Amino acid sequence: MPHSPADDRFAETLAQALPEGRLRRAEPRYLEEPRGLWTGAPAWVARPESAEEVAAILRACNAARVGVVPYGGGTGLVGGQIVEAGQPSALILSLEKMNAIRAVYPEENVLIAEAGAILADVQAAARDVDRLFPLSLASEGSARIGGLLATNAGGVNVLRYGNTRDLVLGLEAVLPDGQIWHGLRRLRKDNTGYDLRHLLIGAEGTLGVITAASLKLSPIPAGTGTALMVVDGPGAALKLLSLARSQMGEAISAFELMQRTGLDFLAETVPDVRQPFAERPDWFVLIEVGLAKGLDPAEALEQLFAEALEQGLVSDGLIAQSQAQADDFWAVRERIPEANRLIGAIASHDISLPLGAIPDFVIRGREVIAGLGAFRINCFGHLGDGNLHYNIFPAPGRSRKEHAKQREDIKRALHDLVHEMGGSVSAEHGIGRLKVGDMERYGDPAKLWAMRSIKDALDPNGIMNPGAVVPPVSG
Structure with a gap:
């Protein structure tokens, strides 16, 4: 569906609906992503300080059919936070000002945090009451809770505590038309119909904007x-x-x-x-x-x-x-x-497999790569939950630039093997824009139909993170 640009005229209209200072030109940090695969087009960034302000922004964008890209800490690795240059400009919606720890209930093992709270700060708030928030990953000093929930991040403790979605009791979120869902509950049991919490977690901002979450805490091991x-x-x-x-x-x-x-x-x-x-x-x-x-x-x-x-x-x-x-x-x-980045990977893969298939995959994967040329492989990751980072590097003395044209062939060959062996081509990083083609190639047709139907129902104007996660209908 065609979108109107988030141009200066729209920005002027939106600014009138918000308190002063909430809207400004996007700085370079909003237009970059860690792997340097994309550079975003010049844009406006809105930085609301409440769910009500997020609602006002989405109402304005929905009415004008202006795309919205929710932005957390900018640490995502699949381009979900970037609208490429050449596409209709979208409004960047940063939750960085909504960073409060609203409440902690140590006797319930619950902490309520706003979406802009940095993971390390949530971990510290839990430790202050002798509790553990077990989500842990390399970017925890800059990754924000909203983005982590939107991508259902993994990390090193999934084996014991589960993915991010397993650490959430309730959400506060704003839907594309500006309605606020007040689902910020602390209940362990709640069988009242569809679970919107799990619909929004992992949706990468394509169905709405998470503004706060009730998070599960655990005892700190002695x-x-x-x-x-x-x-x-x-x-x-x-x-x-x-x-x-x-x-x-x-x-x-x-x-x-x-x-x-x-x-x-x-x-x-x-x-x-x-x-x-x-x-x-x-x-x-x-x-x-x-x-x-x-x-x-x-x-x-x-x-x-x-x-x-x-x-x-x-x-x-x-x-x-x-x-x-x-x-x-x-x-x-x-x-x-860090060492991988300094060496320079030709292709990086975030994959998961049934545990029993991993030994065979390592052998077959090596054979597949050898058939494409002389490369080095660095295979490492969270074996306990079946998540491997399978990265391909040039031979010593060669550079990644020399193999740039082979990147897609390498990715296709590895992902075909993963799919054949009953695995997933996205274990913990999400789909973003990088893997939309993979989603279409390997996705179950019934699942894709359901995803598109849900997207059309909740976001009929297609304003939420356009171009991310959900493959367009071909033809």
């Missing part, structure tokens, strides 16, 4: 243990995960798979990261456990290692003896993406 264990490959790692679960149940909060390529990249580009092993292993896992009072995490990890060694699942291991050493272990995992 003791935490961290270890690195060397395995022969993903198959042994999965058996180790099964053994760990049989010994410690749901106490495992993270189980991260890494390979030697990541260590090599760190040594080359980020030498301040302490290499954990004297001799770099081909595959290893990082395990973190959180146990209740009276239980010793280090002892539990030692028992796990001893039994795994006896079963031939591990060949070496390190158990952190201090928080500083645990931080060093985590630095290896958390700075691999």
Whole structure:
């Protein structure tokens, strides 16, 4: 559906409906995204301070058929926060001024935060009342709650606590026509019809704007243990995960798979990261456990290692003896993406697979890539929930620019394999604009029909994040 531009004339009209200072020209930071794949066109940005002001903005945009791009911390990796130059200009709607922690109910394990609250601040507010908000990811110092909910972000603790949608009890949101949904409840059970909460979470701003959320908190584990264990490959790692679960149940909060390529990249580009092993292993896992009072995490990890060694699942291991050493272990995992950027990936893939299919995928994926040329592969990620980051790099001495024309062929070949093996081509980053074509290629026809129907019903003028997530009807 054609949209009117968010031009100066529209901005002048919108400014009259808002308090002074809410509308201004977009600075460069609103027009950029972390991977540098897109640059947004010059635009206006609205920065409301209440749900009522968001409602006024959406009413004006809906009446004028002006597109709206909700903007959180700008950390998204699939272009959901960017309208490319050459497209009709859209209004950027930033929630950064709506950043309050409205209330904390420690006895209920609930915290209510506005959409503009930064994740690290929500984590700190939970810690202040001796609670844990377990969502954790690399961008937590700048990512905002609204964007995290809109993309259903994952992170390193999904194995124990679930994705972002699993951490939400209720929402306050503004629908495309300006209606405010007052769904900011603290209930654990609420069977009153369709669950709009889960419809809006993961919709990437295409169905409305989340303005606040009731978030689940958890007790802080009394003791935490961290270890690195060397395995022969993903198959042994999965058996180790099964053994760990049989010994410690749901106490495992993270189980991260890494390979030697990541260590090599760190040594080359980020030498301040302490290499954990004297001799770099081909595959290893990082395990973190959180146990209740009276239980010793280090002892539990030692028992796990001893039994795994006896079963031939591990060949070496390190158990952190201090928080500083645990931080060093985590630095290896958390700075691999930085090393990847410095090396320069030709193609990056955020995929998920059934756990049992991962070992075979690693073998078949290597064969697929080898058939396309001489490349390096850095495969790492959240093995416990089946989410791998499978990134392709040029051979030593070559640059990513030399392979720019192969990027789409690499992506297509890998995604075809993932789809064939019952996986998903978007595990935790969302669809945005980057993967709309993938959505159309691999999406179930009935699901796509339902998505388009829901979009048309709630947003008949198509103003919400136009061009993102929902593939257009072909023909």
